Amino acid sequence: xxxxxxxxxxxxxxxxxxxxxxxxxxxxxxxxxxxxxxxxxxxxxxxxxxxxxxxxxxxxxxxxxxxxxxxxxxxxxxxxxxxxxxxxxxxxxxxxxxxxxxxxxxxxxxxxxxxxxxxxxxxxxxxxxxxxxxxxxxxxxxxxxxxxxxxxxxxxxxxxxxxxxxxxxxxxxxxxxxxxxxxxxxxxxxxxxxxxxxxxxxxxxxxxxxxxxxxxxxxxxxxxxxxxxxxxxxxxxxxxxxxxxxxxxxxxxxxxxxxxxxxxxxxxxxxxxxxxxxxxxxxxxxxxxx
Amino acid sequence: xxxxxxxxxxxxxxxxxxxxxxxxxxxxxxxxxxxxxxxxxxxxxxxxxxxxxxxxxxxxxxxxxxxxxxxxxxxxxxxxxxxxxxxxxxxxxxxxxxxxxxxxxxxxxxxxxxxxxxxxxxxxxxxxxxxxxxxxxxxxxxxxxxxxxxxxxxxxxxxxxxxxxxxxxxxxxxxxxxxxxxxxxxxxxxxxxxxxxxxxxxxxxxxxxxxxxxxxxxxxxxxxxxxxxxxxxxxxxxxxxxxxxxxxxxxxxxxxxxxxxxxxxxxxxxxxxxxxxxxx
Numbered sequence: 001x002x003x004x005x006x007x008x009x010x011x012x013x014x015x016x017x018x019x020x021x022x023x024x025x026x027x028x029x030x031x032x033x034x035x036x037x038x039x040x041x042x043x044x045x046x047x048x049x050x051x052x053x054x055x056x057x058x059x060x061x062x063x064x065x066x067x068x069x070x071x072x073x074x075x076x077x078x079x080x081x082x083x084x085x086x087x088x089x090x091x092x093x094x095x096x097x098x099x100x101x102x103x104x105x106x107x108x109x110x111x112x113x114x115x116x117x118x119x120x121x122x123x124x125x126x127x128x129x130x131x132x133x134x135x136x137x138x139x140x141x142x143x144x145x146x147x148x149x150x151x152x153x154x155x156x157x158x159x160x161x162x163x164x165x166x167x168x169x170x171x172x173x174x175x176x177x178x179x180x181x182x183x184x185x186x187x188x189x190x191x192x193x194x195x196x197x198x199x200x201x202x203x204x205x206x207x208x209x210x211x212x213x214x215x216x217x218x219x220x221x222x223x224x225x226x227x228x229x230x231x232x233x234x235x236x237x238x239x240x241x242x243x244x245x246x247x248x249x250x251x252x253x254x255x256x257x258x259x260x261x262x263x264x265x266x267x268x269x270x271x272x273x274x275x276x277x278x279x280x281x282x283x284x285x286x287x288x289x290x
Numbered sequence: 291x292x293x294x295x296x297x298x299x300x301x302x303x304x305x306x307x308x309x310x311x312x313x314x315x316x317x318x319x320x321x322x323x324x325x326x327x328x329x330x331x332x333x334x335x336x337x338x339x340x341x342x343x344x345x346x347x348x349x350x351x352x353x354x355x356x357x358x359x360x361x362x363x364x365x366x367x368x369x370x371x372x373x374x375x376x377x378x379x380x381x382x383x384x385x386x387x388x389x390x391x392x393x394x395x396x397x398x399x400x401x402x403x404x405x406x407x408x409x410x411x412x413x414x415x416x417x418x419x420x421x422x423x424x425x426x427x428x429x430x431x432x433x434x435x436x437x438x439x440x441x442x443x444x445x446x447x448x449x450x451x452x453x454x455x456x457x458x459x460x461x462x463x464x465x466x467x468x469x470x471x472x473x474x475x476x477x478x479x480x481x482x483x484x485x486x487x488x489x490x491x492x493x494x495x496x497x498x499x500x501x502x503x504x505x506x507x508x509x510x511x512x513x514x515x516x517x518x519x520x521x522x523x524x525x526x527x528x529x530x531x532x533x534x535x536x537x538x539x540x541x542x543x544x545x546x547x548x549x550x551x552x553x554x555x556x557x558x559x560x561x562x563x564x565x566x567x568x569x570x
Binding site: 006007010014017018019021022024025030032033036089095100110111116117121125126130133136168169170197222247250251254264267270275278 | 301305308309312313315316317319320322323334335336337338339381382384385387388389391392393394400403404406407408409410411412413414415416417418419421422437438440441442444448467472473474498501502504505519520523524527534537538541544545548549551552553556557559560563564
């Protein structure tokens with residue numbers, strides 16, 4: 001029996017398909033990116049090796065700096081706006097009766113299943129200065145309703161709102177599941193001791209949710225770093241580079257500015273930042289648990 | 291006693307109010323979309339939030355259906371996603387079995403390597419893959435989508451399947467082995483049926499992630515042969531740039547299949563997503 005479980009040919013046949021796919025679609029491209037990052041390739045013609053010139057330029061590139069800042073900004077928005085709202089909503093939802101609970105949970109998560117392509121264009125219309133929903137709402141409350149939501153100064157906030165709105169249900173759902181998993185006898189004990197809702201939430205729900213919050217925060221920060229699709233369709237990083245994000249910037253450099261080599265150097269730094277951030281967050285949360 | 295009853299109802303009212311406000315915020319943009327998708331373009335310039343179109347322009351949907359190439363793109367999306375889901379499940383189960391049950395030196399290394407893929411951002415592979423697919427002639431083929439879709443869903447699939455497989459008792463497969471079953475048969479007949487709930491989770495996560503993907507699709511595809519559903523929306527804005535109502539119709543139409551699927555499979559999807567995220 002031991003022999004069957006260490007049959008090399010069988011192991012190879014089970015592992016190889018996945019390994020080949022992974023190497024071909026993820027590992028090899030990243031290595032190729034490292035190579036192109038050292039060249040001035042424009043997308044056509046010859047690629048000349050130029051050493052670290054791209055990386056030196058990137059270090060001083062204001063648009064790239066802005067991209068990182070925007071990612072941090074978005075991460076802060078996720079962690080300090082979206083998640084507190086999501087936890088509170090989840091805690092309230094959990095006290096609802098069965099049918100209403102299922103209904104609201106279904107509604108909250110609905111935007112999440114809809115394609116970013118639809119969401120981004122929908123919000124482009126909502127923000128439209130001429131007939132957009134948002135300006136109509138402003139008019140309803142007596143404002144003039146001629147705000148250019150995607151214009152300079154407003155754009156980053158508008159992008160943030162879309163992303164926080166779109167991802168809300170996802171965070172809510174995970175917190176909701178976490179709260180559902182809390183032992184109900186703890187709540188009964190708290191009720192007997194005379195704790196009110198606020199104290200129960202602060203002293204029982206939140207502390208017990210710590211591991212879930214940690215996972216959720218990690219995911220939120222990573223997704224803030226990886227943000228691309230919504231921004232690509234909503235503003236494409238504009239006006240100027242005000243709403244630029246790393247992934248969108250590397251794409252723009254390669255396919256709009258025809259600086260494929262430079263785009264790849266951004267790509268490499270982008271991967272390093274994402275891997276580094278994941279590792280650091282996991283480390284921080286693991287150490288605190290130990 | 292009266293006081294308690296009163297407090298109870300006020301609490302309920304506050305609870306309902308908050309939850310309804312959140313629901314309106316999440317839902318209203320979509321209701322707005324649906325409302326104006328049956329309006330005429332001139333109706334857009336009303337100052338009200340919602341309108342009652344006179345008459346209902348259901349012909350917007352006919353235009354969206356025909357000119358948005360809905361049928362072709364929907365068929366492509368279905369085919370590519372179904373294949374991706376099947377491949378991810380099959381590969382994950384095979385690899386998870388090899389990594390958790392079988393004895394070989396590099397098992398930890400291979401598993402670690404694939405799981406590393408969870409950290410790699412998809413968009414970092416857009417530029418190099420574009421060149422690779424162009425060089426070896428994969429551009430505009432189904433493989434240009436299928437390969438990266440499978441590759442990027444595999445790490446999570448493997449992670450979930452491994453975690454679940456560790457909780458499945460070994461005794462049954464060992465008994466099957468003594469009865470003379472080969473490894474492949476054990477995986478298919480004995481192990482796979484026990485992995486039902488993790489298979490459902492992996493399928494849902496893979497499907498949701500890839501169904502809405504359009505960045506890779508719009509980079510690696512240029513002819514309509516394999517374009518997926520998001521392209522209906524992406525291409526339409528140019529085609530009907532001033533006919534807003536029809537654009538609304540095409541957005542509602544492309545969102546419809548996955549929304550319907552979500553409403554039908556609501557319970558499985560919420561469970562799957564929660565399980566996938568907490569363990570991933």
